[in-house]
Structure formats: structure tokens, C-alpha cells
Amino acid sequence: MTSSPTSTPRLPSAERRAPFEHALLEAADIAALSPSSHNCQPWGVAWPTGRGARRAVERLVDETPDDGHQAPDGISGESGTAGGDSDGSDSDRGDLYRGDSDEDEYVILALDRERELTSLPAHAVEMLVSCGAYLQILLRSLALQGWSTDRIRFVEPLGAGRTGRADFQTGVAYDAGRSLGDTWPVSWSPLCAVRLRRTDEPDGSPAEIRRTALARRTNRAPYRPEAVEPAVLDALSAPSTGVAAGADVTVRHLVADDDRAAFAGFVARHGGRDFSHRQAWRETYSFVRRDEAEAQARGDGFPLSQLFGPLSTPRRHALRLALAPTTMSVLRHAGYHRVLARQLARVVRPTPAIVAMGLADASPGVEATIRGGARLAEYWLRATEAGLVLHPVSVVLQHDDVRKELQDRLGLPGRTFFVSRLGRPLTDFPRSPRRIGARAVRTI
Template sequence: MTADRTGPSTTAARGVAAEADFATALDVAAAIAALSPSSHNCQPWAVAWARTTAARAATARALAPPALTGPAASPTEVPVHPVHLVLALDNRRRLRALPALHVEMLVSCGAYWRLLLRALAAQGWGADGLRLAPGGLLEPPGEAWPWPGPGPANWPRSLAPLCVARLRYDAGDAARAEDLPALRATAGARRTHRAPYRPEPLAPDLLERLEGERPAGGIAVRHLTTDADRAALADFVARHAGRDFSHGPAWRETHSYLRFSEADAVARGDGFTLGELFGPLSWPHERALRSALAPATMRALRHVGYPRLLARQLAAVVRPTPALTVMSLTGTRPPTLADGVRAGARVADYWLYATGEGLVLHPISAVLQHEAPRRLLEDRFRIKGRAFFLSRIGRPATEFPAFPRSHRRSAGAALRTI
């Protein structure tokens, strides 16, 4: 890939888009998309750029019939050759301990994809063809994309394709696109904030803007703001979140993403440090937490209520939060793999808009990762469809430096060519 810069060259601006121009734009977009949220900061996404003749032909066939078709170029326009990208789930990086974690992997990939496409569009590279893979929400996608005809011969077996897109450069679109530096700044400011929030209510008109159309694209957004609903949700977390801590395989997987030194976090480029979870810690406190969070400790103490204690501590943070966000799939029944990817795009847009308004989020996924608590939550709070995202939202009571952003892999680590 080429060096970072904020837009395609003047050659592309005249209508003749070269591969070098797109390579630059992709580098810029990937650096922004790499800041997307993901469960356990596992970053399970990958993007393949079809550059060989065979790969371009395979991706073009996969787009027929395209879900989106852009307007035809006028006879006087200089034709711009399209580029094809494939979003994939990297099976080497996905969480596996619980079936519901597959949904979180789709949401994580969808959020990354949305931010990548927004950053490309901000440089004039808009998608005029898009097709999502078939399959059910809980069905792991196959290693082979269901291409009409042969797929790319060098497709990595560890990658499960989720979506293929065709992009073209348009100088007019670039002039009208969202501001790229602003998008980069907002993505950089976004982070999970697990500390207490300021107690004052959020303005109703702000919540309405966050909700958008109801529902949009088969995804509903609901805010719980009444005293009764917030108290009931905190009680629900206290009662059910302990299951996540007491489930042996799930907690061992979670623990495997804890990084106990800054150097380890930097080297691995994923997971989270104790400082990211709990804020600044003294050395004795950090040592005590290491012992308390160890899988052996969880296994030994789960019979005396230790997971319930941790759940109550989480509930104590939830209780005073001014608002809670619930997103759910209300479209296809049963939900599809495509719904999961679209859900991630909705999460990305919501979180970035909230960040731009000075708000922070803290997802509470523990009560959604097990089937029985999730269904109880949907019934208790009259959630339409399948809930896939539950989060605190508010204004931070502590400054951002107290909770640093998680370390990430290099932006280019998710990119490959086929």
C-alpha cells in the first residue's frame, strides 16, 4: 500500500482513476476504519481487494444482480474503471465460546465495513454495487463465497466472505462528500467509556436524532430513560450478568484478551489492558485484579457467589446512567447474516454521531450473549425483534485520558489483495 494522504490525485479528479489512486484512498480509509469497535477488541475483519483479472471477474459475477446500481455514465464522461472489495470475517480472530458471539462478530465486521466505505466515499470512491452473503444470522458463513461460477483461486481459506462491493471514483461525489478530517477526528475520539456518567438527562431531541427513522432498514433503536426502566434494567443486569462470569469457556476466552502490560498490548494490537477497563490503577490494585479475574479464581469462587458480586458491581454502574440504548433486528424473520452486517453499520453510525455530540457509550453485552436472558430482556422491556446491542449512553463524569483507547493492529493488517 502507499503512504497516507487525504484524497485521490489530480489525475483521478479529472476522471481517470488509476489503481495507485485507489490504493492511497484505501490506506487512508483503513486507518480510520481500524478504530471501529469490536467485541473484546478482537478486530475480526478482513478486506480483500480484487486486482487480478480472475478475481475481478469473480467479484463482478457475485454482484449480479446487484443490490444497488448506480446511474449510467453520460457519453461525454471519461469512464472510470471500478474496483471490487470483499469484506470477510477472519476465522482466526473471531470469538467462539458462545453461539451468540457469532452475531457480535458480524456486527463488528459490519461496523468496520461501514466506516471503511464512509471514509472511501469521503474521498470520492462511492459504492454503486453491493451484495451481502446469504445465510442465517447464527450460521457461520462458509469459507467459499457462493460465487456464480469459480471464485478467486487464491481466496484465503481462513476468511469467510460477508459482502462484496463495487466502487467507482467520481470527482463530483468527492466535492460533495462528508469531511474526511472530521470523520477521522470523530473516529479517533470514539471509545468505550466504562466509568460513571453525569446524571443529568439527555435532551429528548438529541435522543430522537440518534434513533432516526423507526425502524430504519429493519433495525430499531430504543432508549430507556424513565426511572422505572433504568432501575429495572440495573436489576436485570444484577440478576443475569453473572452468567457471563460463571460460564467457564466464555470467561476463559474473555480472559485471553486481557493484556497485563502496555508492551504486550502494543505488540499484540488487540484485547484490552486493565487500565482500559478500570481506569488508572496502583500496582497493588492491579496485582489483586489479575488474581481476581483469573479463570481459576472464577472457577473456584463461582459456587460462593463471586460472579453475582461482579454482576452487582456492573449493575451499580448501570443504575445511575441517564439513558440506555437497545438496538434490535425487526426485519427478516428469522434474521439473516446480512441483517447482522447491517446491524454493525447502524452501530457505527450511531456511535459516531453520539461521539460528535460529546456522548460516550459502554456496551453491556453480558446479558445478550446467552439465549435465556436475552429473551427475558426482550419480553421485560417490550423490545421488538431480536436485541443485538445494549449500551449505556451519557456524558462522561471523568476526562477521556482516564480511559485510553484500546491498542489496534496496524491498519494494513486487515487488507490483502486477491
């Protein structure tokens, strides 16, 4: 039985909130290591502690959609597997919806519009995928500290995304700024609300996922030529837990020589599109930092060494000049973007495996895309644990005509949202800088 939207919420005392606050900040510190396009880190997490905000989130999480069916629920139990029966009826869910407790806690995942990429339509999917990867690691880290996800209610925007208006799948539109209180950040758009409940025996330690998240990184260097064993690839594609458990995602590995050669040829033909697209490249270049020191100070973006490996000071300055948007706008007439595409293709060609991940729906909504991002995070963590590294080749997905041609050539259904090199590294690669995890957390 769910609580009434008009009931007065029971606020946990400050003493009771302290353990969750500690767990949330530690989880956010780990989740900050999640992958994101251009390392823009477009996520935010709101923790409702005020009476009005908590009442609003309780109501939104508990409400039933107009069609009489429960919205796709989150996850329950220490394992983080999908909870409940397939029909989603309250009567079959045991004590899953036994009503809100003063020991329950809530978090709201948001897209920070001030940090999102906007130069291409495809970036809308990339931002949600990034937020989904963050949510998967955040909730998994909380579960390892004894806070199990009980229910998730996803948000589908009503078209005025920058104003924070959202439909919590109940047929009623809410203004996030009003419903969640004056402390709701005006640049944030809510993506989902999560209810968490205390569990007695966490299955593991957050130190485990922290180690894997720290080891996970994009490695753009050449990989060892040895094939990745089929059993390892099967393990990477195995069913996922947590938010990713509900992801309708196809995972395909290109390992045959002909398939990999065809993909490398495709990159050679189309991999320069971003460099020649003035608006897209200007946005990409805005995330290129002068050096490692600036990247660490800002906590996002990437230094040129992330793209080209260790660089001498003169070469770094020369590359910054050559890649500057003004320079590229001139050099593209001389075909410089095609030179860069062929250089990328030469790195791609000997890679032992290419992984492509796609959503079933060609026009996925918020829930499907966030779950897809969660599936990507799970895949990448598993690959890291297996001693593998990835290097996303995002340029073939960021322009719709190129992506559709790639999907047709490879026979990929739905909406492909991730393509990457996959293999064992020949050399280590520096980790991208990150913002302090607590900066993404707000109390409301």
C-alpha cells in the same frame, strides 16, 4: 446493462490503481477504529487486482438472483443514500449498472475466522455486527476520498463457513478459494462484495471522520447525572446513510427512572453469567492484556485499566489473579460472579439513558446483521459528535435465555443485538489499542 461473466475484465493500470490503493489504506486506517466485541477486530478486506479475482468479483456483483429481482443494492451518489427505485429493475436504474469500467474498483468484506469469538452461539451475530460497523466506516471514509459505493452484493453462507463456501444470493454456490484465486486467505469467509466508482466532488474530508472515530471509545466510568435531551436522542435515531440506510433496526432509549432501575436490577441478577460460564470467560480472559504496553504491542484486546480505570501495579496483579479462569472456576462456587454483577449494576443504575438496538428478524441473515452493525456505527459516531459516550452491557445479550427474558421485559421485538449505557462522561477513558489498518487489507 451488466457485463458478461465470460468477458475478459479490463484491469486498471498500476498508475490508475495507485490513487485507489492510497484511498483504501487510509480508509482502512480509519475503519480500524471501529468497535468490536472484546476488541477482537474480526474483519478483513480483500482488494482484487489479479485478472481471475477481478473477473470473479465482477461476475458475482453483477449477477441477478434466480427470482428475477435484484438483490438489495448498495448505495450510490456522494451522500451514500440508498440508490435506485423500489422494484430494483435494471431498466429504472439509469446508468447505475452501465457495465464494469476499468476505473471501477472492488472490495470484499470478510470475516476472519482466526479472530472471531466462538464460545457462545450469540457471538455469531456479534461478529457480523462488528464487521458491519467496520464496513460502514470504511465505505464512508472511501466516499470522502471520492470513491462512491455503487453496489453491494451480500453473501449468505451455505453452512460450511470455515471453508469459505458462500452463496452470493444467485442460487449458485461458490468456493471462495477457487473463485477468488489462490491468494484468497483460507481463514476468511466473504460477507459482501462492493463495487466503487470515482466521483468528482467528495462531500467532505476523511480528516473529519478520523477525528470522530479517534474520539469514539467505550467509557466504563460513571457518567454525569443530567438527562440526555430528547432532541439529542431523536437526532441519534434519525435515518442513516451508507450501508446503514437499509438497516431494519429498532432503536429504543430507556430514560424513565423506573425503566432504568428495572434494567439495573436485571443486570444485577444476570450480569455474572459470563464470569461463571467457563468456556465464555476463558475466551474473554484471553483478550485481557497484562498492561497497556502489551495491549499496544498486540493491537487488540484490552488491559485491565479498560475495565477498572487506572490501577497500581499491585492491584493490577491482584485483579489478574482473581479474574483468571482457574480462579473464577473456584470463586464462582462462593458467588463471586454475583458480586461482580452487582458492581456492574451499581454503575448502570445512575446512567441517564440506556439504548437498546434490535433487528426486526429474530433470526437475521448476513445482510440484515451487517446493516445492523452499520447502523450501530452511525449511531456511535453521532453520539460522539454530540459529546456522549457509550458502555455496552453485552452480558445480557450473549446468553439466549437471558436476552429473550430481557426482550420480553422491555417489549423489544425481533433480535436485540446491542444494549449500552449512554451519557456524558465525568472523566476521559483510554482508547482501546488497534491493529494497523493495513493489516486487515489483502490484495488478491
